[in-house]
Amino acid sequence: MGWMAQSLLATKWAETDPQGMLAYIEKQPPDQQWRLRSAFYTAWAKSDPQAAFVAAKELGDYGAQQNSLQAVIQSVAEKNPQRAIAMAEEMSSMGHRADWIMRSIYQKWANQDLETARASALSLEDGPGKVQALSGALQNWMHEEPYAALDWLDSLPMDGTVYNSRKEVFRNLLNNDFEVAKEYIASKTDAVERREILDHISFGNLAYQKDFEAIQGIYDWIGEVATGQTYDNKVGDLIRSLAQSDPDRAREFVLNLPAGNARMNALGNLAQQLAERDAEAGIAFAMSLAYEDEKQRALSNMSWQIARYGVEKAVSIVSESSDPMVQRQLASRLASEWSQYDQPGALAWAETLSDEQARGQAMQSVYQNWMQSDPEGAFTYLTNSVEEGKQSDYLRSGFQDWSRQDPLAAIEWLDRMPVTMSESQNANIYRTVASNYVQHDPMAASEWIATLDEGPNRDQSVETLVRSITKTDPEAGFYWAETVSDENKRRNTLNQSVQAWVKTDPDAAFEAIKDSNIGAEEKDALYKFVSDAKQNQKN
Secondary structure, X not given: OHHHHHHHHHHHHHHHOHHHHHHHHXXXXXXXXXXXXXXXXXXXXXXXXXXXXXXXXXXXXXXXXXXXXHHHHHHHHOOOHHHHHHHHHHHHHOOOOOHHHHHXXXXXXXXXXXXXXXXXXXXXXOOHHHHHHHXXXXXXHHHHOXXXXXXXXXXXXXXXXXXXXXXXXXXXXXXXXXXXXXXXXXOOOOHXXXXXXXXXXXXXXXXXXXXXXXXXXXXXXXXXXXXXXXHHHHHHHHHHHHHHHOHHHHHHHHXXXXXXXXXXXXXXXXXXXXXXXXXXXXXXXXXXXXOXXXXXXXXXXXXXXXXXXXXXXXXXXXXXXXXXXXXXXXXXXXXXXXXXXXXXXXXXXXXXXXXXXXXXXXXXXXXXXXXXXXXXXXXHHHHHHOOHHHHHHHHHHHHHHHHHHOHHHHHHOHHHOOOOOOHHHHHHHHHHHHHHHHHHOHHHHHHHHHOOOXXXXXXXXXXXXXXXXXXXXXXXXXXXXXXXXXXXXXXXXXXXXXXXXXXXXXXXXXXXXXXXXXXXXXXXXXXXXXXXXXXXXXX
């Protein structure tokens, strides 16, 4: 009742004292402001749309501004869609996405005047806004006269907008009406066009809340209209709905499918659905399968569901399994999830796993999270509790994940790695960190690499940097490659940079080679790239 009263108040207040209502909204709790603004700006736009629009534009908070602009435009669109379109375009110029609002405007307009709305949508500049406008203009027509609307869309000259609008139509109409989808696809004799339509249909949506026999009918139809990869993928989609409708019959159905990708997709999706309801039942199903590759596919598909719906129960099932594949496919994901909130418990469990491979993978998953939350403790554990031959694997996987998440924090701890690391192992970890850092921020990464002492760590990092920047800036790649101390690595990185550089500016590459401090033999090999490039240009 409180919210209803406030909405009525907003509507009446907007008519008499909009500025007073704005002040009132700002004093309300944040969770109420959003709804009050929507009601207020909707009401204000009915009496004074321009004032409401200007006031919405002047709001300082980006989210509040977008919410209020949308409320104004939605209200204006009821009676004046052309003016609403102009407002939406202005909203877009302010940095707000207006695709959705364009769809809504044109849907309202088409309710009043379908032909004019369609013509207006087609006249817009190509882009996402036009796609949404055309889709909105066709929305109600599609539901009332789907074949007429589809025929009209098919009659348009094909361009990017029409192509993407067709995909929107397939998603919004065909995904909700199986009979329309069947008839429309049956009218397409071109195999490529038919495949394009099928690719954008979600058979999970079409089969939603249908009984088993109806879903089986959809499966039979898929076999008539789909081929190859499209068929394999769509059968897999359909099995999710079968499993939701009748898990026992779905299992029997899937096990009777012929060998191939469709069966593998179906097994994976069925296992996923079973595990979402009951982890033990999902694992039991996977282990009942006759072939190793099918077991592996089913187990790998359910790992996320099992970790999400109760780690504690799942770990006992995994520990008790006598099949090493269960541990290998599930333990690592479970350990990673568990260690997010109970690192000692997850580590203790991982150490008890009977399968050596699974044990190592699970412990490394725990270690990845541990390194980021307590690097000093993680390093101490590594030195005291992990045999030397495996320490580099832990560090490499740990720094791999850490440098993706927080490269600056990761590089701070690179120099504190255990002294038992070999030179090559150490350099490989530097390469891993450099690769992730370069992808995140090439300039900052290059500044860090420049501070490294000469040697394998720096060489591996420079090699990674050159590989990343050579395509876009071969000149910089060349100068970095020149600083590599290892002769073989320097030769390889110089070759990479020069091969890319001569494609755009062989003369500049030639001058750089001539002025470089490398040996004559290395220069001669690089000059050949320049010579070959110039010869190709002449030809």
